[in-house]
Amino acid sequence: QVQLVQSGAEVKKPGASVKVSCKASGSTIFGISWVRQAPGQGLEWVGWISASSGNSKYAQNFQGRVSMTTDTSTSTIYMELRSLRSDDTAVYYCARTTPGEGYFDHWGQGTLVTVSS
């Protein structure tokens, strides 16, 4: 059974960076997407990374501010978001992207990132 366990909540100041981790277990992970949800708002795709090759694709809204990396030795995927603004305050989810299709069949529990001065 696939499990995705994310790192804990973060509080950051505007202009800082945050790095959120997602540790996978239970099955082969081919790709991981990151999705965020601002308070009371809908779901927004942030980006995707291949867990094996490290190839990544980012949503246009985050180009230049986000980086995704993998550590295959620990099956951990990381998302770093830089130059944080107050409107980056959100819950960030990692989700397994099914190989060959692309829908998200397993999700992490979410990580709340709060950006506040």
Next chain:
Amino acid sequence: DIQMTQSPSTLSASVGDRVTITCRASQTISSWLAWYQQKPGKAPKLLIYKSSTLESGVPLRFSGSESGTEFTLTISSLQPDDFATYYCQQYNSFWTFGQGTKVEIK
């Protein structure tokens, strides 16, 4: 970018009602559409993929259909556990979510 327009944004219904939620894609996405259910404070849960394929363990009262670029999620008889927010998602070209539909108690 592909835009997904979901309606309604809120839906008030009673237990036992038949409920329909619609999602329209801004361009063709074949059948590359998924539906998710989200409850407060929880991660989304996959219900349906490839427009109409039910994820394992999802009750049969949920179904999905399509007509061109319009996709529909139907709950045949609403149950107490179904009061939640529902999102569509296209995965034909990168990924885009609809705005969400909150199903609340009438």
